[in-house]
Amino acid sequence: MLTLRNLAVNYGAVPAIHDVSAEFEAGTVNFIVGPNGAGKSTLLLTIAGALRPRMGSISFRGKTISGMNPEDVASQGCSLVPEGRQVFSRLTINENLRLGSIAGRRKGGSSADTEEVLSLFPILRERYSQAAGTLSGGEQQQLSIARALLTRPELLLIDEPSLGLAPLVVDGVYEILRKLKNDSLTMIIVEQQATRVRNNGDTVTVVRDGHVAFSSKVSTISDYSELEKAYFGFS
């Protein structure tokens, strides 16, 4: 569904990613893990069109999307839930969601979508006309995911969904992601830790220093020390 070929990206003047190639299949949940500063967020931002690759290409459902504007990538059905959630704090929850459904309608979405999504996130319905800035971190994460879902994505990119959230709240977020997986939504989830890979992921890719250090199907990993080695760069 998504293919990265020899991708290299600069962040500012500094190379953040060199030569990343990867393949993600439809209907799978894919983890990208790696230490701080490894280039994971840069990778997602590049896929989503917010950064331009210096070299290489990205193709999504057979179509080259590298070099496209972020709004066009979104219209292609690839939606990003960014690091730090980035809800529009001055807008109400309703308005935040409407922004998502604007793009969704271009792809044949309807108001029924909003209902469907809200049934996944009951807390958002409760606070429908409240400003998003008043939500707690976990609620904002839900809003950010809900908003992305309303764009009717084929592929959901999620950047550190557990960042800054208490463990129990993170459990809640992953509960929702699991439901989405059951609806066979393709996802790429970036996390700093690999704690949730085994129970939630189909594949795992370790990114370190801007390159792929390890990549495997979760089901075929028998010994995690290999992954650990790749993560740290030494054993």
Added chain:
Amino acid sequence: MSYFLQSIVDGASLGSIYALIALAIGFVFGILRLINFTQSDYITYCAYALIIPSTAAMPALFIGAWPAALMVISVLLIGVVLALLTERFAFRAIRDAEPEILLISSFATSYLLQHILMAVYSTRPKSVSIGNWLGEPVAFAGLRVPLIQLVTLGVTGAALIALVAMLRYTEFGIKIRAAAENYRMARLLGVRANAVIAGCFAISGLIGGAVSLLLVAQTGSLDILMGVSPVIIAFFATVIGGMGSLMGAVLGGFLVGMVSQLLQAYLPGEAREFRDAFLFAFTILVLIARPNGLIASSAIGQRT
């Protein structure tokens, strides 16, 4: 007392003009981090479109001689077209540059437009009379207020309400507010940058046209620099109100207009001439007291 009320009406009328311009500046600044100096040229060009190109001090009317409705529509349209042209040719290419570069580019572009106008019309201030009847004073609640002040209040009030309603309830308005808060995130959700930005410039041009008509009707004169000072003041109004908060811009505009008129009314005669100096000093002091603007600090999490 009635002197005070009179000043209040004057202040509200001036303030509403500043509020309108501040809103235009605020739209563009919120999204592009660009202080759009060319806003002053939208005002000036629209005003000069009323007369035939000429260097004379009392030129013949051009669009100004058309029937009122046609005149208003044409002037507004000129504002919109000019704003869209500046967006397309001056700002689109440098959209991602640093704020300092944007600021100075916008200053340079404005200077360029000013001097193109100057080459055609010369620097000589001109007098024009459109809507002379608007200068007639009307008795109003015991006050004698020039009709133009009431018209200004009415027009700007209506425009502000329309803009606020648009911002709050329409899809386009939500997109603008979202982009003003977090431009990249809005794009990631599929909001089309060019469309939203062009829309903001179009509104800025519309506001420029409306303001120019009101200013010309009030003063009866044209000046190459007529737009500069209001735009600078309106920029301060947006800063005072809180950057990124469009309601703040409106509030700041009213406040600055009001203070300006009250200074005019209550400064001792000698000092009155220095009103603008006091006004600028006042705005800078407000910024020192509230660096994030009047409502920004409390506005996190509130509706704008």
Added chain:
Amino acid sequence: MKNNRFVSSIPGDTWLLPSALAIPLGVVAVGVQYFGPPTIAVTVTEIYIRLVAALAIYMFSSNTGIISYGHVAFMGIGAYASAWQTCCVMMKPITMHGLPAFLKTANFPVVPSAIAAGVLAAVVALVASLVIMRLNSIAAAIATFALLFIFQSVYGHWDSVTMGVSTMIGLPQYVTPVHVWIWVAIAILVAFILQNSSIGLMLRASRDEHTAARACGARILKYRVIAFTISAFFAGIAGVMLGHRIGTISVATFHLDLTFLLLAMVVVGGLRSLSGVVLGVIIVSVIMEVLRLFQGGVSIGGQIVSLPAGSVQIGIALVMILVLRFRPDGIAKGLEFDVKRWLGRSSDEVALRRSDSGSSAAE
């Protein structure tokens, strides 16, 4: 100690740089003053006055990253202050009756008056900057712009000392190319010392990374105020020179046109290097003179070609916009003349190197 050797070997640091910029300008000044035709002498004087003003803006803006739109106000303050001290002693009691007695009835020597005028501009800048420099950089830039409007409003209406918007005439016309050049040389030297001082270093650090600069204990407000005050002194001096070159001053001189022209020079040359500013002033001045010539009408192949009025400003605006778009760091790209290399090779080739001290890796 080998550290010392290292420290003194940084290219942008060498005292050769200010010398290399100032000495050729001095040679030109002497040449046109004593051997050149008067019209050329006037042109060179004007260019050097602009150079002092542009260097003033550079001293502040290159270090802080805040582009000042208000320095022309300090030029005005300087020009008027000098006029009060040196102009038309017969007329002063009548035309400027609001002046204090010691100014009204006496005149002072021109050079000390010029310095006093620069000091007045600096004092005003000091007070203003204590307020303005607390703002973030964009708001501060706009606040400097507001200073210009405040100046216009105050000096334009303060009839009893400035004669309002009328033109003040009768300033002693003592400014020659060599005279201005002395100020150019001092300004180059001060700009050079400032950018290589701790203050300049800390300001440029905070321009890059404000948060980290705070963690380094930098008192940014204080440094900004110092830089603004020093630079306003030189703006004041440039104003004095301008007034005494023409012999007349008016408030309108110190407004948007001059602001724009100076900013164009600074931007075209590049705000990140001393060489850039000097280059920018010269380039823009040349463009300006050529356009002015054409505007007056030039005979080409028997036909008189003349550009419409305003072509000078329009042309410079276009140049500035194009430079901002395609070369935002200016013509000099933030590089300095590498004097040592140039001397060493004794060829005409002038190499440019990074101004920010220490740059062997940047080659």
Added chain:
Amino acid sequence: MEGVGVRFGRLSALDGVDLKLRPNSVTGLIGPNGAGKTTAVNVLTGFQKPTSGKIFLGSQELTGHTPEEFARQGVTRSFQSGRLFSKLSVIDNVASAAIGIRRLGRTKAREHAYGILEWIGCADVASAFAGTLPHGVQQRVGLARAIAGFPSFILLDEPAAGLGRTDCDGLIALIQKIPSKFECGVLLIEHNMTVIMNACSSIVVFAGGRRIAEGTPAEVAHDAEVRRAYLGSANEQTMAI
């Protein structure tokens, strides 16, 4: 630091935390994402004002002071993302701390900076622009800048983030030597367990804005609550990263 609490809106980033740094030793601070580690550094350097609680340096209270004052009182820091002055040379990056904090003249500050760069192994790039350096070198320069301010405490926010093995080992060795060489205490925040375990004499563990454990590396490694905080709930347990 005593009973410090920090709240952002409705989120509580630190919740009544006590933390004591020992002079002349390396203290590690670890904890899962969002545990409040960076917030703690921000509080301890004046970048974040605590909503409750107090901060002392020796017997002197520093609560509510600005970052500049913290730095001049002898508490310096490095940043997670480096935050070097990218358009200044490496030596000026380091010298700026000495100038800002001790008001050294530029030449003196450069000599001081050069000494530190030599010690840290970056003297060869002293005249390069900081922005052009590879990530690993930038992290070292950030460390040098924190040392250059004559600190009594240095707070290092993830200095090993994104480093390869050799860089990492070198950095550990350097950090261990800081207390004796420069006579100051070090607080080291890290995700990377190897770095923490090797470099620190004692370790504090945060989770969810609270301190959940403290002790020597060996004690902390075997603490049940620490394992739970890192590995998540028992059924999620897979591996310890």
